[in-house]
Amino acid sequence: MSEVNQETTQQVVQEAEVKVQPKVFYSEIVENGLWKQNPGLVQLLGLCPTLAMTVSLVNGFSLGVMTAVVMAASNASVAPIRQWVPTEIRIPVFILIIAALVTIIDLSMHAYLQSLHAVLGIFIPLIVTNCIVLARVEAFAAKNPVVPSALDGFMMGFGLALVLAALGGVREIIGKGTLFSGIDLVFGPSAKSMILTVIPDYHGFLLAILPPGAFIGLASLIATRNWMAQRKAAREAATPISAGLVAH
Amino acid sequence: MSRSPYLSSAPSVSVIMVKVMLALVPAIAAYVWVFGAGILVMLALASVTALASEALILKLRKRPIKPFLMDGSALLTAWLLALSLPPLAPWWLVVVGTFFAIVIAKQLYGGLGYNPFNPAMVGYAVLLISFPVIMTHWPAPLELAQAKFSFANQLEYVFGTTNGLSLDAVSMATPLDYLKTQLTLHHSVQEITTAPQFGLLGAKGGELVVGAYLLGGLYLLQQRLITWHLPTAFLSVLALMAGAFYLVDATHFAHPLFHLFTGASMLGAFFIITDPVSGPTTPKGKLVFSAGIAVLTYLIRVYGGYPDGVAFSVLLMNMCVPLIDAWTQPRVFGHKK
Structure with a gap:
C-alpha cells in the first residue's frame, strides 16, 4: 500500500515539475533584473567596472550597455546548447563563448566608436571576467530556453547599466558640476552642446571622482534602494488583506 | 575618618x-x-x-x-x-x-x-x-x-x-612645503632654513602654536586624560627617525627638532592620536600604534607627495588597531600566555 502511494506521489511531483518548468514569467524576469535582484545594488556582482568606470554618466552607461549586449548574447548562445555541455567542463565552455562575444564587441567599438573605446580602454575586454556575465549564464541560461535567457541577460545587464549611469551621474555632478560630459565621444563632436553645466562656477570636489567617491556613492545608492524596499514592504504589511479585497 | x-x-x-x-x-x-x-x-x-x-x-x-x-x-x-x-x-x-x-x-x-x-x-x-x-x-x-x-x-x-x-x-609656503620643494631644486637644508618663514626650531610664529599644543598636552597628562605611551612613543620615534637620517646626511634631511616643532607633530601627539575611540586600548598596543604613525609621518614628509603626513598616517594605523589590540593583549592574572 505505502509503496504504491510513494510511487504515485513521486509521479505527481515529476509531472508537476514538468508542468512548472516551461512556464516562465517574463514580467518577473524584467522585475528581477531591474529591481529585485539588480546586479549592481542587490547581487553586488561586477563591482570592478561599477567602481572604476563611473566617473561620468556617459562612461558608466556606455560600459553598462556594452555589458548588457554581451549578457544577452551570451545567455542566448548558451541556452540552446545547454543539453550538450557536460557539467564538468561547463565553466570553460561558457567562458570561451563569452570571450568570443566580448572580442566582437571590443573590435566593433574600436572600429565605430574609437574615442569612446579609448576612454573605456581595458574595461571592455575585462567584461569577460565580469562575474555577473558568468553568473547569469550559469544560474539562468544553463537551465532555461533561449528567449527567456536572452531577456534575462539583457535585463540584468540593463539593470547594471542603470546603476552605472546613476552612480556616474552622481559622481560627475558632485565631482565636476557637469552632466553628460564626454557625450561627444558617442555621438560625434556636434553633440558637445548637450553637455550640461549643472553647477556653474564650481570648484570641483575631487573626492567624488577618486576611488573613495565610488565606494561612498555606491553605498549611498544601495542604502537608498534598501530604504525604498523596506518602506514598500512596511506599507504592504500595513495594508490588511481584506482592505485589498474590498478595493478590488 | x-x-x-x-x-x-x-x-x-x-x-x-x-x-x-x-x-x-x-x-x-x-x-x-x-x-x-x-x-x-x-x-x-x-x-x-x-x-x-x-x-x-x-x-x-x-x-x-x-x-x-x-x-x-x-x-x-x-x-x-x-x-x-x-x-x-x-x-x-x-x-x-x-x-x-x-x-x-x-x-x-x-x-x-x-x-x-x-x-x-x-x-x-x-x-x-x-x-x-x-x-x-x-x-x-x-x-x-x-x-x-x-x-x-x-x-x-x-x-x-x-x-x-x-x-x-x-x-x-609653509616650512615643510618650502623645504620639500627647495630640496628638489638641490638646495641644502642649511640654505633653505635661512628663508624668513623658518624660526628658531620650526616655523616662525607656528612654533608658538606648537609650544601651546605642548602646554595643553602636558595639562592633559597631568589630568590623566591621556597616558604617557602615545605622545612619548610618537615624538621619540619621530625624533629617532629624523635623527638617523640627519646623522647620515645633514644637507638633505632636516634636524629632528625641526620635525618635532613643525606641521602637525605636536597637535597629533597630544590631541589626535590620543583619541580613545579609534586608537588601541592596551599599553603595549599604544606604543606600537604611535610608533607606526611616527614612522609613516616621517616617510610621507620626506618621500611622499604631501607636505605633512600625520593625517594619513593616523588613518592608516587606525586600520591596524583591531590587529594591534589582538596581538598585544596583556596576560590575564593567573593565566599562562
Missing part, C-alpha cells in the same frame, strides 16, 4: 571633552596672536556645522538628540578639524570637512564609540585630496605678511564677499 582605598568615579564624557577643549585654548590664543582672529570664525563655523549635522543625523537615526549633542564630542571633533585647516579658508571648506567628519566618519559607523577612524582626520584627508591647492595655502604669520589682513579682511575672505582680495597676497 574614611580610609583608603578610595573609590574614584570615572569622569563623564562631557567632562573629558570640556577639559580637552580647555587644553586647546592656549593654542587658539597663540593662533590669534600669530595669524589674527580669523581662526575664531573658523572655529565657530566648524562648531555650528558639527552640532547641526550631528543633530540632523541623530534625528534620522531616531536617537535621543540632546544627550549626544551635549557630550561635546562633536564639538571637539569640529575644533580639532578647524585647527588642522589653514587658519584662513573659505567657509564652505570648513563646512564640507566638518559635515564629512561627523556624518560619514562618525555617525554612519554608529556614533561616538563606534567609529574606527579618527573623524577629524577623515574630514582633513577628504579636504586635502579634494582641494589640495586651498589646503596647502597657508597665510603667512602677521609679522611676515607683506599685505596686512585686518579682521574685517579675514571675514571677507572666509565668506568670499569680495573679489579684489586674494590670499596670494598674504600667503606663504
Whole structure:
C-alpha cells in the first residue's frame, strides 16, 4: 500500500515539475533584473567596472550597455546548447563563448566608436571576467530556453547599466558640476552642446571622482534602494488583506 | 575618618571633552596672536556645522538628540578639524570637512564609540585630496605678511564677499612645503632654513602654536586624560627617525627638532592620536600604534607627495588597531600566555 502511494506521489511531483518548468514569467524576469535582484545594488556582482568606470554618466552607461549586449548574447548562445555541455567542463565552455562575444564587441567599438573605446580602454575586454556575465549564464541560461535567457541577460545587464549611469551621474555632478560630459565621444563632436553645466562656477570636489567617491556613492545608492524596499514592504504589511479585497 | 582605598568615579564624557577643549585654548590664543582672529570664525563655523549635522543625523537615526549633542564630542571633533585647516579658508571648506567628519566618519559607523577612524582626520584627508591647492595655502604669520589682513579682511575672505582680495597676497609656503620643494631644486637644508618663514626650531610664529599644543598636552597628562605611551612613543620615534637620517646626511634631511616643532607633530601627539575611540586600548598596543604613525609621518614628509603626513598616517594605523589590540593583549592574572 505505502509503496504504491510513494510511487504515485513521486509521479505527481515529476509531472508537476514538468508542468512548472516551461512556464516562465517574463514580467518577473524584467522585475528581477531591474529591481529585485539588480546586479549592481542587490547581487553586488561586477563591482570592478561599477567602481572604476563611473566617473561620468556617459562612461558608466556606455560600459553598462556594452555589458548588457554581451549578457544577452551570451545567455542566448548558451541556452540552446545547454543539453550538450557536460557539467564538468561547463565553466570553460561558457567562458570561451563569452570571450568570443566580448572580442566582437571590443573590435566593433574600436572600429565605430574609437574615442569612446579609448576612454573605456581595458574595461571592455575585462567584461569577460565580469562575474555577473558568468553568473547569469550559469544560474539562468544553463537551465532555461533561449528567449527567456536572452531577456534575462539583457535585463540584468540593463539593470547594471542603470546603476552605472546613476552612480556616474552622481559622481560627475558632485565631482565636476557637469552632466553628460564626454557625450561627444558617442555621438560625434556636434553633440558637445548637450553637455550640461549643472553647477556653474564650481570648484570641483575631487573626492567624488577618486576611488573613495565610488565606494561612498555606491553605498549611498544601495542604502537608498534598501530604504525604498523596506518602506514598500512596511506599507504592504500595513495594508490588511481584506482592505485589498474590498478595493478590488 | 574614611580610609583608603578610595573609590574614584570615572569622569563623564562631557567632562573629558570640556577639559580637552580647555587644553586647546592656549593654542587658539597663540593662533590669534600669530595669524589674527580669523581662526575664531573658523572655529565657530566648524562648531555650528558639527552640532547641526550631528543633530540632523541623530534625528534620522531616531536617537535621543540632546544627550549626544551635549557630550561635546562633536564639538571637539569640529575644533580639532578647524585647527588642522589653514587658519584662513573659505567657509564652505570648513563646512564640507566638518559635515564629512561627523556624518560619514562618525555617525554612519554608529556614533561616538563606534567609529574606527579618527573623524577629524577623515574630514582633513577628504579636504586635502579634494582641494589640495586651498589646503596647502597657508597665510603667512602677521609679522611676515607683506599685505596686512585686518579682521574685517579675514571675514571677507572666509565668506568670499569680495573679489579684489586674494590670499596670494598674504600667503606663504609653509616650512615643510618650502623645504620639500627647495630640496628638489638641490638646495641644502642649511640654505633653505635661512628663508624668513623658518624660526628658531620650526616655523616662525607656528612654533608658538606648537609650544601651546605642548602646554595643553602636558595639562592633559597631568589630568590623566591621556597616558604617557602615545605622545612619548610618537615624538621619540619621530625624533629617532629624523635623527638617523640627519646623522647620515645633514644637507638633505632636516634636524629632528625641526620635525618635532613643525606641521602637525605636536597637535597629533597630544590631541589626535590620543583619541580613545579609534586608537588601541592596551599599553603595549599604544606604543606600537604611535610608533607606526611616527614612522609613516616621517616617510610621507620626506618621500611622499604631501607636505605633512600625520593625517594619513593616523588613518592608516587606525586600520591596524583591531590587529594591534589582538596581538598585544596583556596576560590575564593567573593565566599562562
